[in-house]
Amino acid sequence: MLRVAIQMDPVEAVNIESDTTWLMMTTAQDRGHAQWVYDFRTLALEDGRLFCRARPVTLRQTEGDHVTFGDEVKLDLGADVDVVLMRQDPPFDMAYVTATYLLETVHPRTLVVNDPAEVRSAPEKLLVTQFPGLTPPTLVSSDPVALVDFHQRHGDVVLKPLHGAAGSGVVRLKAGDPNLEALIEIHAMGSRDPLVIQKFIPAVSKGDKRIILIDGEPVGAINRIPASGQVRSNLRVGGTAAPVELTARDREICAAIGPTLKARGLLFVGIDVIGDYLTEINVTSPTGAQQLRRFTGVDAAALMWDVIERKRAV
DSSP: OOOEEEOOGGGGOOOOTTHHHHHHHHHHTTTTTTEEOOOOGGOEEEETEEEEEEEEEESOOOOTOOOEEEOEEETTTTTSSSEEEEEEOOOSSSHHHHHHHHHHTTTTTSEEESHHHHTTOOOOHGGGGGGGGTTTTTEEEOOOOHHHHHHHHHHSSSEEETTTHHHHHHHETTTOOOOHHHHHHHHHHHSSSOOEEOOOOGGGGGGGEEEEEEEEEEEEEEEEOOOOTOOOOOOOGOOEEEEEOHHHHHHHHHHHHHHHHHHEEEOEEEEEEETTTTEEEEEEEOOOOHHHHHHOOOOHHHHHHHHHHHHHOO
């Protein structure tokens, strides 16, 4: 039996029919592992020891009555548990980054999934830039001159915040669209983060593929199809999940990035592929496992726990 602490958003609010963290937790419970949930804001580092306030959970597949909490306890994450799942949703802001610094104090003595230092070093829209030839033309910058120049050179583009998630703030700008500079100004009023501007990939109309990799190996994919007339295919903003097979190009992309993911301790990863291009490598709280199991029978959560159990048995 493993002792598992899950850093996540409120479990009582999850959609038990679609949430990936829920599948991870119910799989762990079925395997006899003890589990606690905690909010990252309860993390407390004192004299080199990292504590949190956590509640044990018992789960059941009953919508609206799916969790029972035990009494809150103070956990020493470096001594009282074997595994921490870092599964809170973005935004990837300084609070998120600080949580990675704190969890780094217990990893790898306590196995943190994914490795917190590597999560911090692998923003989803930046890590892809390390693999030239796999991605569409892309620029990351806060400089209006550079962003406008990219738009003029590439015409039809997509603009998105560097640390956005779930399709938030994604805008398509066709060649000659006069709104880019105004959008840059609006973004700058609320954030000092750079923007990502990327050549538009027409194949997005056929879907944005989410491929799940476990310890660097692809285990399956789902397709996320945008609503008619939309460019955002994320399930949280109206995209529809559909079954899909891995293509030769998908496997080529996975073979190119898989060894890096494995070496960096990025054990559970979801990559986004549109047409022949890799667009994001999601390492914070990747989704899609429930849909994958529903369409294909492949249980990414079970495969993840197989790897974790082997690592903890060493």
